[in-house]
Amino acid sequence: MSGPMRELVRYASLAASGHNTQPWRFAITEDAIEIHPDLARSLPAVDQDNRELWISLGCALENLLMAARAAGYAPQVTYPDTAALIQVRLTADTPQGSPLFEAIPTRQNTRSEYDGLPVKGADLDQVQAVPLEPGIALRLVTNPIEMNTVLEYVSHGNLRQFADRAFMAELISWLRFNQTEALASRDGLYSACAGRPQVPRWLGRLVVAWTKPQRQADADAKKVRSSPGAVVVTSELEGKTAWVRVGQVYERMALTMTSLNIRSAFLNQPIEVPDIRGQFQTAIGLGHALPQLLLRFGYAEPMPRSLRRPVAEVLLST
Numbered sequence: 001m002s003g004p005m006r007e008l009v010r011y012a013s014l015a016a017s018g019h020n021t022q023p024w025r026f027a028i029t030e031d032a033i034e035i036h037p038d039l040a041r042s043l044p045a046v047d048q049d050n051r052e053l054w055i056s057l058g059c060a061l062e063n064l065l066m067a068a069r070a071a072g073y074a075p076q077v078t079y080p081d082t083a084a085l086i087q088v089r090l091t092a093d094t095p096q097g098s099p100l101f102e103a104i105p106t107r108q109n110t111r112s113e114y115d116g117l118p119v120k121g122a123d124l125d126q127v128q129a130v131p132l133e134p135g136i137a138l139r140l141v142t143n144p145i146e147m148n149t150v151l152e153y154v155s156h157g158n159l160r161q162f163a164d165r166a167f168m169a170e171l172i173s174w175l176r177f178n179q180t181e182a183l184a185s186r187d188g189l190y191s192a193c194a195g196r197p198q199v200p201r202w203l204g205r206l207v208v209a210w211t212k213p214q215r216q217a218d219a220d221a222k223k224v225r226s227s228p229g230a231v232v233v234t235s236e237l238e239g240k241t242a243w244v245r246v247g248q249v250y251e252r253m254a255l256t257m258t259s260l261n262i263r264s265a266f267l268n269q270p271i272e273v274p275d276i277r278g279q280f281q282t283a284i285g286l287g288h289a290l291p292q293l294l295l296r297f298g299y300a301e302p303m304p305r306s307l308r309r310p311v312a313e314v315l316l317s318t
């Protein structure tokens with residue numbers, strides 16, 4: 001199996017994924033890389049339809065495309081609506097590096113409070129100008145009244161999710177409470193990345209299980225208030241191809257932000273709770289556009305990076 005192709009897979013797996021499950025497997029063939037869903041890593045409580053799983057594959061696809069172009073390939077994508085995989089055919093071309101490719105290793109969900117300062121107008125224009133995919137749009141939110149709507153709906157989502165036993169059990173199963181656990185699995189949500197102290201698993205489980213929904217809502221409300229803006233990624237349609245394209249546009253936008261020193265973090269709670277999703281869509285004035293992802297952005301110091309499984313663990317033998 002060729003070294004350069006494995007390196008492309010490594011870049012792909014640095015992408016975002018829900019709960020950092022890394023729900024992907026890659027097959028390297030003579031002239032293509034295939035991205036397959038790893039359904040053993042799905043999140044049935046928070047992501048019943050595998051919507052976020054396919055968005056995560058879209059994030060990995062976008063990294064793969066940037067890395068392929070930088071390595072001197074012209075990639076051609078076949079989307080997954082007919083077959084349940086994404087195929088990227090690679091033909092030799094002139095190498096095309098880019099600031100977004102350079103930003104792949106440093107992009108992260110920065111879950112701390114931000115410094116509240118507005119993002120420079122010219123930089124916001126660049127974020128707004130990120131190239132889109134068919135049917136996908138970005139809705140930037142910076143005015144305080146709309147930011148308040150975002151805050152209100154994130155709180156609704158938190159109150160529902162933290163009172164939902166299945167959601168909590170699934171979340172706890174993906175939390176890595178200390179370095180030993182994080183290094184053993186190299187997946188999941190490692191406490192250090194969210195600025196939480198390292199504790200033994202038995203203690204971490206108790207603390208999270210006993211977290212009052214209102215306490216979680218208050219903590220996230222503070223984070224929203226510290227952020228000068230938010231973005232909703234929307235799609236016209238549902239379905240695997242639309243979700244993959246949502247993931248691509250998110251990753252492109254997050255890399256653009258990273259290259260401009262703007263941090264971001266997801267707050268998908270109002271989109272993950274089905275009956276809140278429609279209300280949020282109306283409240284934020286999206287019309288028929290379906291909200292798929294919600295994130296806040298602003299300026300902050302970087303946090304410790306989340307871990308990834310080694311390439312050998314995500315390769316399918318062909």
Ligand SMILES: Cc1cc2nc3c(=O)[nH]c(=O)nc-3n(C[C@H](O)[C@H](O)[C@H](O)COP(=O)(O)O)c2cc1C
Nearest residue numbers: 016017018019020052055056108109266267268306
């Ligand atoms: C579809 C999707 C949904 C996500 N939802 C949330 C969320 O609601 N809250 C959150 O804090 N992070 C969320 N994340 C971020 C992941 O937890 C994060 O990407 C993962 O832990 C890897 O960390 P990194 O993005 O810093 O590399 C989501 C990511 C994806 C791709």
